[in-house]
Amino acid sequence: MFNQTDQMPVIRRIAIVGSGMAGLSAALLLQEQNHEVTIFEKSRGPGGRMAAKRVAGGSVDIGAQYFTIRNPAFSAFLNRYAEGSFRPWPGRFGYQTTSGQWEPFPQETRYVGAPRMTAITRGLSTAADVQAQTRIYSLVRQGQQWLLNDTDGESYGPFDAVIVTAPPAQTRDMFSNSRLTALSDQMQDHVSHIQPCWATAVYFRQALEQPYDGMRCQNPILDWIANNSSKPGRDDSGQWWVLHATPQWSREHENTSADKVSAAMIEAFKKVTGVTVCPDDWISHRWLYAKSSPTEQPGFRWYGDQRIGLAGDWLSGGRVEGAFNSASGLVAHMLAD
Ligand SMILES: Cc1cc2nc3c(=O)[nH]c(=O)nc-3n(C[C@H](O)[C@H](O)[C@H](O)COP(=O)(O)OP(=O)(O)OC[C@H]3O[C@@H](n4cnc5c(N)ncnc54)[C@H](O)[C@@H]3O)c2cc1C
Known part of the structure; x- marks a missing residue:
């Protein structure tokens, strides 16, 4: 679905929440496949916990x-x-x-x-489109696509897919604000770790x-x-x-x-x-x-029916390299999906 072939170039617009190692890696890897990516970051600059x-x-x-x-x-x-x-x-x-x-x-x-x-x-962010000081509050369905609302009431999109790389508690809150109850419930165990x-x-x-x-x-x-x-x-x-x-x-x-x-x-x-x-x-x-702390480490999550992906260190070993591995695993899966 996300793949680009010589016969049928498909350019998707993808939103990423968070500009730590996971978010930046996912953005740059998707851009290599000609997808249009916007990163939303709540802080003044990129980096997350590489601070x-x-x-x-x-x-x-x-x-x-x-x-x-x-x-x-x-x-x-x-x-x-x-x-x-x-x-x-x-x-x-x-x-x-x-x-x-x-x-x-x-x-x-x-x-x-x-x-x-x-x-x-x-360095990574110079090749990415990072919209800083934008805290995403919720995701709103618009047909097959997503709009992202920030905490100031601004709306962005539509996007064909959303990748969330925020830590589990912030991801859970975003899903809960979006009335994505099943996804929000699934975050609970990760939040406690x-x-x-x-x-x-x-x-x-x-x-x-x-x-x-x-x-x-x-x-x-x-x-x-x-x-x-x-x-x-x-x-x-x-x-x-x-x-x-x-x-x-x-x-x-x-x-x-x-x-x-x-x-x-x-x-x-x-x-x-x-x-x-x-x-x-x-x-x-x-x-x-x-x-x-050690918990289930699936690498990433991809909810194909909703076109929502999750990446971050907490899904893959809890470290900087894990954040990259998580993002690259998710992108490879999306491209193959
Ligand atoms: C004290 C400490 C020591 C560490 N030591 C090491 C170490 O020595 N070696 C090592 O490999 N790892 C270490 N780590 C872990 C490492 O920092 C992380 O594994 C890695 O940086 C995580 O990257 P990430 O992209 O998954 O998440 P993050 O870096 O947390 O990025 C998530 C981003 O999402 C943003 N965000 C959250 N909510 C929203 C929202 N609603 N809207 C918009 N943006 C949002 C955040 O501001 C953040 O920028 C340490 C971490 C800490 C805190």
Whole structure:
């Protein structure tokens, strides 16, 4: 139905909700088949959870820390659309055993956006039509097609198909607002598996000496700490570190003030690293929908009778590369349908 053949070129108009890795990948792969694609993004810019926060002297990666490129198709895709925007992170990576000892992680190439994580999605978005600051509220049937309504009452379309790449809770709400009750009900289990994450970035004017640049911790508060300044392309004077709280602690402190959260996370950081000095600056960010805990991973969903597709990391491993795999799987399925 979506395929383009030499005999019968079929150009479809497709709407995508969300401009994270999944949404951008789906858009660019569909455009390669000559479909017309518009992405709607609620935030000011593309990227989703591949996010960076501006701080004094530069920026810090507050969401995804690094990503893998195991799928050759992902490698080819990034080189096609975002060449020069990502580099290997030649850091030292370790994890803490339950007895508190530190062990090095097995060697694997870890990639980051350079000079910040958002460089990749900025690169991808230059070839896509992204309508930013547009929060889609509902989908409305118009014959065989869809109109998309945003929260300001604007209407877009009609589109022949819609791909939703928002996290499960936002997707469920959109379906519920659209009276797509069966689809909204199917989201419930995925919604319950999404975990929050408090992230705090801390700045030290004097660089710290630590054995690792990325550390998976055994600590009731901290899950991960990383020396953001050790990533390629950062030009910080001093050092920015990024601390991620555990899902459980983040859940328990979902409504705690950012000041209290950063104070507790900084104390935990000092305990984990043995650092005694206090940071010179810090900033915290709460992710309500950070990562999915293991659940059913179908890769993507395609409701052919309604021409609605779902893609996103939560359907395929919960990581950046999973978001691409999900989107490329969905597009291949749509083209073959
Ligand atoms: C703290 C943290 C640490 C992480 N660490 C890593 C890591 O080290 N390695 C790794 O591989 N992955 C990591 N991840 C996961 C990684 O960020 C995600 O897997 C990936 O970025 C998901 O991409 P996505 O396109 O599926 O979703 P998203 O990036 O969430 O994109 C969804 C987009 O939809 C938009 N949206 C939502 N609702 C609407 C609406 N109604 N209308 C319009 N737009 C809407 C959102 O604004 C967002 O831009 C981490 C995530 C977090 C939060």
